[in-house]
Amino acid sequence: EPEVTQTPSHQVTQMGQEVILRCVPISNHLYFYWYRQILGQKVEFLVSFYNNEISEKSEIFDDQFSVERPDGSNFTLKIRSTKLEDSAMYFCASSEGQAYRFRTARNQPQHFGDGTRLSIL
Amino acid sequence: AQKVTQAQTEISVVEKEDVTLDCVYETRDTTYYLFWYKQPPSGELVFLIRRNSFDEQNEISGRYSWNFQKSTSSFNFTITASQVVDSAVYFCALSEAQIDAGNMLTFGGGTRLMVKP
Numbered sequence: 367e368p369e370v371t372q373t374p375s376h377q378v379t380q381m382g383q384e385v386i387l388r389c390v391p392i393s394n395h396l397y398f399y400w401y402r403q404i405l406g407q408k409v410e411f412l413v414s415f416y417n418n419e420i421s422e423k424s425e426i427f428d429d430q431f432s433v434e435r436p437d438g439s440n441f442t443l444k445i446r447s448t449k450l451e452d453s454a455m456y457f458c459a460s461s462e463g464q465a466y467r468f469r470t471a472r473n474q475p476q477h478f479g480d481g482t483r484l485s486i487l
Numbered sequence: 488a489q490k491v492t493q494a495q496t497e498i499s500v501v502e503k504e505d506v507t508l509d510c511v512y513e514t515r516d517t518t519y520y521l522f523w524y525k526q527p528p529s530g531e532l533v534f535l536i537r538r539n540s541f542d543e544q545n546e547i548s549g550r551y552s553w554n555f556q557k558s559t560s561s562f563n564f565t566i567t568a569s570q571v572v573d574s575a576v577y578f579c580a581l582s583e584a585q586i587d588a589g590n591m592l593t594f595g596g597g598t599r600l601m602v603k604p
Contacts, residue, residue, distance in 0.1 A: 397590060409532070409578060411591040422591050457532060461590065475522065476592060478532035 368392045372458050372479035379448055380487055387443045387482045389458030398441045399459040399476060400433065402426065409457065415441065448486045455481045489514045491581050491595035499601045500569055508564045508598045510579030516540075518584040521555065521562045522592065526576040535577075538562065539584070569602045576600070 371390045379385045391398050400412040413423040415433055432444045441460075445452055459476040490513040500506045512521065523535040536546065538555050546553045550570075554563045566573055576599045580592040 399591070401592070408596045409580075409592075409594040411593065414591055424591070455530060459532075475534045475537050476590075477534060478524075480529075480531040483530075 370458055370460055370477055370479035372456075372482050374482060375480065376483045376485070378485045378487060381448055381450060383448055384444065384446050385448055385484065387445075387456050387458075387484070389441045389443070389479055390439050391441055391458065391460030392477060393439070395460035395462055395477075397421075397461045397474075397476075398433075398435070399461075400443045401457040401459065401478075403455045403457065403481075404451075405454070412443070412456075445484075448484075450486050453484055453486045455483050457481045489516075489519075489581050489583070489593040491579050491593055493577075493579055493595035493598050495598045496596065497599045497601070499603065502571060502602055502604050503568050504602075505565060505567045506569050506600065506602075508566075508577050508579075508600065510562045510564065510595055512560050512562065512579070512581045512595075514581060514583070516583050520582050520584055522580040522582070523553070523562075523564050524578045524580060524594075526578060526597070528575070532578070535564075566600075569600075571602050571604055574600060574602045 373388045398415040401409050402412055403409045411424050413427045413433055414421045430446050434442050458479045461476045462474040492511045519540045521538045525533045525535055536553055543555050543557055550567045552565045576597045578597045579595040582590050582592050
């Protein structure tokens with residue numbers, strides 16, 4: 367079964383450095399997402415991406431963050447000037463295109479990667 | 488704004504017991520989707536089920552069953568004859584169903600289920 371893959375599985379970075387988290391979504395999926403889970407807490411939405419642009423972002427996703435789909439397969443999350451509080455598990459997810467019925471979207475399930483644990487020292 | 492509440496932070500049961508995980512949600516949308524995800528100790532998020540707001544039929548999949556009640560804004564998850572391998576954190580999540588919306592998932596705080604042998 368196709369799956370979302372994320373690299374690296376664990377990233378250790380000095381505070382203030384930039385970090386890039388990488389994701390390869392499922393190949394026929396059109397919607398891509400990043401979520402964050404601080405240790406022991408709930409999963410929080412960061413950003414969604416469709417048709418080469420951000421479709422929605424949360425308050426967490428400020429100017430420190432950016433996303434990119436540099437080629438046909440990778441989807442990256444860049445965090446600039448990392449802070450201690452950026453330490454978390456970062457999940458990438460992807461879903462198929464929406465189907466429409468009665469002018470609403472039929473949301474396909476989001477399939478998650480195994481996550482990248484980011485540790486800021 | 489959307490909100491998902493899982494009031495049970497931790498549940499401990501003995502193997503073969505039945506257990507129900509509660510989920511209550513809030514949304515202003517009339518059309519929305521509800522999900523359950525499992526997060527085993529290894530940390531990944533595993534999709535379990537999706538339910539849309541038009542469909543209030545209960546669903547059963549093996550030992551898993553889901554009870555969606557729109558009148559009480561609840562989407563509860565029952566595991567019958569629990570097994571040690573069911574030990575995990577379970578998340579309930581909600582998303583809107585608007586065209587061109589980002590389809591962001593709003594997660595509840597999760598319920599840690601511990602099944603003891």
